[in-house]
Structure formats: C-alpha cells, structure tokens
Amino acid sequence: MNYILKTEKLNFSYMDGTKALKELSMKIPEGKKIAVIGNNGSGKTTLFLHFNGIHRPQSGNIFYRDKKMSYSSGEIKNIRKNVGIVFQDPDNQLFSGSVYQDISYGPVNLGWDEKEIRKKIEEVMNQTGTFDLKDKPTHFLSYGQKKRVAIAGVLAMNPEVMILDEPTAGLDPVFTSQIMELLNDLNKKGTTVIISSHNMDEVFSWADYVFVLSQGEIISEGKPEELFRDAEVLKKANLKKPWVLDMYDYLLNKGLATVGDNIPRTREELLNLIK
Template sequence: MEVILEALNVSFEYADGTKALKDVSVKIEKGKKIAVLGPNGAGKTTLFLHFNGILRPKSGKVLYKGRELSYNRKEVIKLRKNVGIVFQNPDVQLFFATVYQEISFGPMNLGYEEKVVKKKVEEVMEKLHISYLKDKPTHFLSYGQKKIVSIADILVMEPEVIILDEPTAYLDAEHTEELIKLLDSLKEEGKTIVVSTHDVDFAYLWADYIYVMKDGKIIKEGTPYEIFTGDSKGERLKKPLILEVYEILKDKNIIHKEEVPRNVEELKKAIREN
C-alpha cells in the first residue's frame, strides 16, 4: 500500500473559534478512488484545504508521499501542482474572460512556453469534450459547463491527486453520469481521486474506500459495503438505493446470489442469474 497523502492527528480552529477538525487521521492510497461523506459543517472542505497546503494544522501533521509539509513557498507551490482542488462552486475558481484563457493560466504561470501551453490546453479541452467552448466567455457558461472548465483548470496542471469538493452538487443525472465516467477514466490513467459528497448512491457505486465525517471528526471508515451495512464502527447511514433493492429482492427469494451489487448492471445480472 503506497500512501500519497496523509493527515495525521490534524486539528484546526478558525479565527472565530470554530473547531473544524478534531484529531483527524486519514490515509489516501495512491491510485484509489476515495469518498468523504458527511453533512454540511462536518469538516470535509477544511480537510481538503489542508491536503492542498492552503490551511496549516493547529496541531498534527500533513504528509505528502511520506514527508511532512514544511510550508515553505517552494514546497507549497510543488504540492499545489501535484494536488489539485476543484471547488464546489465553480464561480469561485473561474477568473478569466474566456475558457481558453482560464485553462491556460496555470501552465502559463509555471513558465511553460506558449506553444507548450497551447498544446496542453487543447489536449485537455479535447479530453473533456469542451473544445467548442474555447472562445466562449466564462460568465456565459452553464453551471455544468463551469464545473467541467473548473476540472480542466486542474487537469491541465497534470496533478497526481485530484480533489473534488461536492462534484455532483446541482448537476442533473446526465451531467452526473458524464462526471462519473470522467473520474473513472482519470483513475485508469493512474490518478488518485478524492471527492466529498452528500450523495450515498454516488459514494457506494463509485468509491474504493469511504471516510465518514461529522462535527470535525472521522466517525467511520471502510469499504462501501462495510460503511453501508454497519460492518464497521460508527453511525449507520442511509442505505444506497441499489443496496436497499438488493436486500428486498433477497428477502423475497428473488435473488439468491450472495455477491452484493454495486450498480444497476450488477443488480440486473444477479436477477438474471437467479
């Protein structure tokens, strides 16, 4: 197991006295898809801002590739290149007039030659199917388009870890499905993906491992099955719809297969093979 990011007994308090993190320990394995579940105010965003070096712990440590962050300027710049955050609200991330200018800012700021920047931006836009938005003003984009451009901002920097704060918030079913496909493709490329979410259905079908936060603490962690069947310590959560349907069908002897489905296709297969 190679741990790429780690919070070790991290506590953090804001200037107004809000204790946002309380002795939080989290390990992010390289190449994994990690979901962090929890209500508003649980501390998810604050934790993410520590992983990117934006915030510094009041106590505890943040480690990148096994090395504790020292928070000098050079190290923080390197960290933010390799650990990119896509914020929940894309309007706080988009600053430039056009989509091309927006996506090109990061690599330009790192000093790449213009032709290299152009190549990188065009490759990312093509990958995300947004080349047609190249010259469109960012303030004319739809919410879903802004989300994708925000992701492009990060991908063009070629980070090892991509952190997304509530990526499915306010997205319709179609855009959510497209986002899941994108995240899966990034994982196949070897990226480490970390997301925060309220959506138990998304977390269950997508994540390799889940952390559950409440009141600034980690109250539960484990595989999706462990989290939602009560096989790990902590509070029980609302069950994902797939799991609820599976258990109903199993109780009625419509399904006999013991392997628990993670998505609709696996549920259909279990029914057909009964």
C-alpha cells in the same frame, strides 16, 4: 499499499471558534477512487484545503508521499502542482472572462513551455468537453459548463491527486454521469481521485474507499459495500443507505437473490443477481 496523503491528529478551528477538524487522522491510498462523505459543515472542504497547503493545521501533521509538509515555498509550489482542487462553486474559481485564459492559468504558473501548455489545454478541453466553449465568455456559460471548465483548469496541471468538492452538486443526470466517467478515466491513468458528495448512490457505485466525516472527525472508513451496511455509522452520520445495497439486502433476506462473487454496486449488477 502506498499512501499518497496522510494526516496525523489534525486540528483546525476557524476564527469564530468553530472546531472544523478534531484530531483527524486518515490515510489516502494511492491510485484509488476515494469518497469523503458527511453532512454540510462536517469539515470536508476544510480538510481538502489542508491537502494542498492552503490551510495549515493548527496542530498535527500532513504527509505527502511519506514526506512531512514543511510549508517551505518551494514545497508548497510542488504540493499545489501535485494536489489539484476543483472548488464547489465554479464562480469562485473562474477568474477570467475567457475560458482559454482560465484553463491556461495553472500550467503557466508551473512555468511550462508555451507549446506544451497549448497542447495540454487542447487535450483537457477535449477531455472535459469544453472545446466548443473556448471562444465563449465565462459569464455566458451555464452552471454545468462552468463546472467543467473549472475541472479542466485543474486537470491542465496534471495533478497526481485530484480533489473535487461536490463535483456533481447542482448538475443534471447527464452531466453527472459524464463527470463520473471522466473521473474514472483519470483514475485509470493513475490519478488518485478524491471527491466529496451527498449522493450515496453515486458514492456507492463509484468509490473504492469511503471516509465518513462527522463534526470534524472520521467516524468510519472502509470499502463502500462494508461501510454502508453498518447501520450504526449510517445513523450517526445521518446518511442514507444506497438503494442498490438496500434492495440487495432485502432480496437476500427474502431469498430472492443469489450471493454473487461481489456485492452488486450498480443497478445492472443487482438485476443479474435476482433469481
């Protein structure tokens, strides 16, 4: 297994003394769909900001493709190209009144050829369904539209790792499934996708690998079907068991479901296993 990002005993505290990360070590497998879950304030965003060199660890190390980050300016540029972050609040990310300008920002900074940039902008606009918004001003967009523009702006940089901080928070179910679909497509093309989420059902059906963060520490990690069966971890991190898994375990207990090749992760898979 290749690990694209690794952290080693990461410590970080904010100026007010809050210890956001404590001796945090984790390995992100390449080309997978990763979810980081945990309560508000558990350190997810802080961790993400370390991944592309916005925050520097107060102690500990971060490795990108087994190379220790040294924070030289050339390397930082490279890291920020390869690790893209979509922030939770799109209003913090969209700086321009024009959707087109905003999406072009990252690629222009990378110094690509203008023709190439225009082609890429068009491509990501189509991918994120924002093509119709290109003549609209940012402040006339709905929250969901802003969110998709924010995703397009990061996608345009062609990152190897795409991090999305709560990509579906505040979105309606249609937008949510569109975004998850988009993330699946990206992943199929080889991008490592990392999301944070509070929606356990979504994480369970989507993620390949899950990290549980609690008060700045990784308290558990693993495949979702194993991790979500660990009652102790769920209790410690205040997490809810995904309903598909909960139901499946209940039905198994009652002898109403068959044991399939895989543990069901969606409603349809579960229905197929009911006797």
